[in-house]
Amino acid sequence: MENITYSDDSLALHTDLYEINMMETYWRQGKEKKRAVFELYYRSEPFGMGYTVFAGLERVIEYIKGLTFTESDIAYLRSLNFKEDFLDYLSAWKFRGTIRSFKEGEIAFANEPLIQVEGPIMDCQLIETAILNMVNFQTLIATKAAQIVTVAGGDPVLEFGARRAQELDAALWGARSTYISGVGSTSNVRAAKCFGIPASGTHAHALIQAYRNEYEAFKAYAETHEDCVFLVDTYDTIHSGVPNAIKVVEEMGDKINFIGVRLDSGDLSYLSKNVRKQLDDAGYEDALIFASNDLNEETIMNLKMQGAKIDVWGVGTKMITAYDQPALGGVYKLVAIEGEDGKLYDTLKLTANVDKITTPAKKQVWRIINNETKKSEGDQVCVHDERPDLEEELFMFHPKHTYINKTVKNFTARPLLHDVFVDGQYVYDQPGLEEIRAYREISQSDLWEEHLRILNPEPYPVDLSQKLYDRKINTIEKYKNIDYVSNVDF
Numbered sequence: 424m425e426n427i428t429y430s431d432d433s434l435a436l437h438t439d440l441y442e443i444n445m446m447e448t449y450w451r452q453g454k455e456k457k458r459a460v461f462e463l464y465y466r467s468e469p470f471g472m473g474y475t476v477f478a479g480l481e482r483v484i485e486y487i488k489g490l491t492f493t494e495s496d497i498a499y500l501r502s503l504n505f506k507e508d509f510l511d512y513l514s515a516w517k518f519r520g521t522i523r524s525f526k527e528g529e530i531a532f533a534n535e536p537l538i539q540v541e542g543p544i545m546d547c548q549l550i551e552t553a554i555l556n557m558v559n560f561q562t563l564i565a566t567k568a569a570q571i572v573t574v575a576g577g578d579p580v581l582e583f584g585a586r587r588a589q590e591l592d593a594a595l596w597g598a599r600s601t602y603i604s605g606v607g608s609t610s611n612v613r614a615a616k617c618f619g620i621p622a623s624g625t626h627a628h629a630l631i632q633a634y635r636n637e638y639e640a641f642k643a644y645a646e647t648h649e650d651c652v653f654l655v656d657t658y659d660t661i662h663s664g665v666p667n668a669i670k671v672v673e674e675m676g677d678k679i680n681f682i683g684v685r686l687d688s689g690d691l692s693y694l695s696k697n698v699r700k701q702l703d704d705a706g707y708e709d710a711l712i713f714a715s716n717d718l719n720e721e722t723i724m725n726l727k728m729q730g731a732k733i734d735v736w737g738v739g740t741k742m743i744t745a746y747d748q749p750a751l752g753g754v755y756k757l758v759a760i761e762g763e764d765g766k767l768y769d770t771l772k773l774t775a776n777v778d779k780i781t782t783p784a785k786k787q788v789w790r791i792i793n794n795e796t797k798k799s800e801g802d803q804v805c806v807h808d809e810r811p812d813l814e815e816e817l818f819m820f821h822p823k824h825t826y827i828n829k830t831v832k833n834f835t836a837r838p839l840l841h842d843v844f845v846d847g848q849y850v851y852d853q854p855g856l857e858e859i860r861a862y863r864e865i866s867q868s869d870l871w872e873e874h875l876r877i878l879n880p881e882p883y884p885v886d887l888s889q890k891l892y893d894r895k896i897n898t899i900e901k902y903k904n905i906d907y908v909s910n911v912d913f
């Protein structure tokens with residue numbers, strides 16, 4: 424490959440070619456301003472969890488703000504045989520749409536719109552690929568981190584994944600996603616710098632190997648660092664690693680802050696119990712035991728069950744790559760389109776698989792909090808202009824099994840989609856990362872424990888309002904009865 428770097432490279436071409444092909448069709452047919460509404464959602468929770476943690480908006484904002492076709496983008500499209508008149512149009516193009524989104528850190532569920540994009544159909548179409556790319560990944564990693572943090576049960580979890588992540592962007596934005604869900608720090612210094620995440624790090628086996636013996640290595644490290652966590656498993660944890668660490672700590676006295684030791688191999692339960700005793704016997708009851716080595720939610724849970732004396736969990740590969748489910752599967756679907764009369768019409772995609780039939784109409788999602796219990800009764804997905812917050816009581820029913828229903832009184836309805844861009848203008852006040860992290864806890868506290876547990880969680884109700892349900896059924900009926908060969912009103 425001759426040249427993979429362009430000085431004016433942009434994210435405008437970070438899209439699938441078919442999006443630009445469709446843009447050209449709309450444009451040549453004079454439909455480039457036809458108003459459309461697309462919604463991003465996923466169909467099932469990952470990792471057997473009962474929820475996800477929404478993440479990715481920060482990068483979406485950055486992407487939309489800088490979205491223009493640069494000279495090299497246009498030159499490249501020219502090489503694909505796009506014609507000059509269309510290229511002239513793209514050169515001057517800027518995003519003109521309205522984007523509404525969940526807040527980052529919001530607890531989210533399957534089959535509700537997390538992002539809604541409304542505007543000229545061309546604009547909505549172009550950004551599909553990139554925003555799915557960002558939100559699918561970041562939400563997935565934030566959710567995997569939430570699972571691991573839950574299992575760690577209040578113990579600090581450190582993010583160690585940069586070396587195993589799917590390349591640089593995944594390491595960087597993945598670290599940010601894990602921090603949103605309560606991971607305590609990252610070993611990735613660039614992620615720490617860029618996002619203000621606490622950086623943390625111990626040292627590797629290479630240090631011991633370089634000095635050949637543990638005593639020399641620990642001593643050298645202690646002479647050059649105040650905060651010390653010694654990696655004690657290079658040769659023999661019990662007989663060499665820990666005694667050498669203790670020897671150095673005793674020699675250095677107040678010159679260092681002995682934080683603890685790290686175990687990175689072997690039976691972490693057995694070793695941690697023995698190491699705990701060794702440290703306690705030497706008078707270091709406050710020294711922490713860090714553990715790492717291919718940890719995930721299952722090994723952490725098992726180690727805790729075995730009574731392992733581990734205080735801090737270093738987790739890399741299995742968190743940053745979402746090892747057991749590498750994709751969220753979020754989709755971006757057209758739900759409403761402007762007709763010839765200028766009005767917005769509901770639209771959907773029919774399919775034999777009823778679970779995949781999209782829910783038409785521009786929507787708003789409301790979280791229904793019971794004022795007595797302070798816990799959520801479920802999410803009510805409504806037509807965008809419905810106002811459940813002004814109702815005295817709310818009828819909520821299962822969107823497929825409608826006999827499962829309830830009437831909720833004394834509730835507060837909180838809208839979850841917020842304006843981020845309006846007609847191309849940025850109108851949002853994106854919180855800082857600490858605020859997002861704190862918000863994740865608040866959002867989580869609205870839910871019953873039953874939905875949050877990581878094994879067989881109770882499914883959380885994501886219901887359709889009566890109005891939206893009727894619109895869906897009517898649209899299905901309408902599309903079922905269309906004579907597709909003659910013409911669909913579009």
Ligand SMILES: Nc1ncnc2c1ncn2[C@@H]1O[C@H](COP(=O)(O)OP(=O)(O)OP(=O)(O)O)[C@@H](O)[C@H]1O
Pocket residue numbers: 687688689690691692693715716717718722725726729
């Ligand atoms: N007591 C335990 N119960 C359950 N799993 C454990 C326990 N102790 C360690 N593990 C996990 O078992 C796996 C051990 O993997 P592996 O055999 O590759 O490690 P190892 O024996 O330490 O070798 P290496 O030195 O190559 O890392 C790791 O995922 C580790 O987290």
Ligand SMILES: O=P(O)(O)OC[C@H]1O[C@H](OP(=O)(O)OP(=O)(O)O)[C@H](O)[C@@H]1O
Pocket residue numbers: 583584586587626627628629687715716717718737738739740741
């Ligand atoms: O196991 P993970 O969850 O992916 O966490 C990251 C791993 O990276 C390091 O090992 P590595 O063998 O790469 O280097 P080392 O020489 O420092 O042990 C570290 O010791 C962890 O085991």
Ligand SMILES: O=C(O)c1cccnc1
Pocket residue numbers: 583584610623624625626685715737739
């Ligand atoms: O700081 C550490 O201990 C660390 C960092 C990255 C990967 N493994 C361990």
